[in-house]
Amino acid sequence: MDDTPRTSIGIDFGGTSVKLGVCCGGELLHIDTPIQTANFHGPSALIGEMAARVAALRQQYPDIAAIGVGVPGLVDFDHGFVHELTNVPGWKHVPLKAVLGEKTGLPVTVDNDANAMAYAEFRYGAARGLKNVVALTMGTGIGGALVLDGKMYRGTGFAAGEIGQMSIDYDGVAGHYGNLGALEKYTGNQQIAEHAVRRYAEAGIDKELTECSPKAIAEAAQAGDDIARGVWGEVADWLGTALANIAWLLNPD
Incomplete structure (x- = not known):
């Protein structure tokens, strides 16, 4: 090569x-x-x-x-x-x-x-020199990838690593493929914004979706906004649940 x-x-x-x-x-x-x-x-x-x-x-x-x-x-x-x-x-x-x-x-x-x-x-960045790696992408949806024993692991149907479809609530929101509690239905950009709007509304504060992007919520949380900090805490709990399961299942580096 x-x-x-x-x-x-x-x-x-x-x-x-x-x-x-x-x-x-x-x-x-x-x-x-x-x-x-x-x-x-x-x-x-x-x-x-x-x-x-x-x-x-x-x-x-x-x-x-x-x-x-x-x-x-x-x-x-x-x-x-x-x-x-x-x-x-x-x-x-x-x-x-x-x-x-x-x-x-x-x-x-x-x-x-x-x-x-x-x-x-794996080749050039943070995972260089490691053998077992789990990667997570966050944006419109949630993606993931696996490097196992130094090789990309794609699965039988090329669907391995689709962490966004992992169920974190057996009675939760249905994901794109029908599974209940799909992670990306809680932690995608749009879902975080919608959740923040709901939390502000519960406190009697009207917010537009455009005011509640993940970046805006992060900045508000850093500035001491209790509602924004609560939203970030919930997002962290959802992500943490998924990542803890992955860590126990695959034992990555």
Whole structure:
């Protein structure tokens, strides 16, 4: 295997936005303006915009050799086939690797975004030199990834590490796949904001969702807001429950 660093484009496909960056050997060289996911209806239009951005970046960095895409959902890693994105409507059974590769003329690797993040940390970051690692991503949804005995563990159907679907309340809110008490239905960005609005309302305070983003709640908690501190405490309890179960099950480094 040739480990010589090559300039490449990384695409972080999120439920809210798609971000492109140029990197080489673990060093980030450039961050492009995010693409707002909601502005593009369906895979074809969004993939077309990705390809256009790639073409523009190749004008600045002509030695770009490959593209890596991390997506928040179920991905057939071997074939670069996106089975489903839980937080992006219309993305089912999309041959992303083949289509983006054809449009750009570059080799494309597609993986679950949490897997991509975990592998980057394993090779270059906080988990370098470790053998057993659990990674967690938080945003629109909750993702996760596993490195076991020094190798990415994907599971039989490429669904291993989907920590956001872990049940933390057997009588709780149903997740995307129907399981009750799914973690991401409590700790996703939108869910945290909705929970904060409810807690403020219980105290007789009217708040809009836009005022209760996780960032806003964190800042309010640091400033001494008791309601915000209570919300963060509940979020920490939910996350802690999931992570404690994972720690006992897998015994990671």
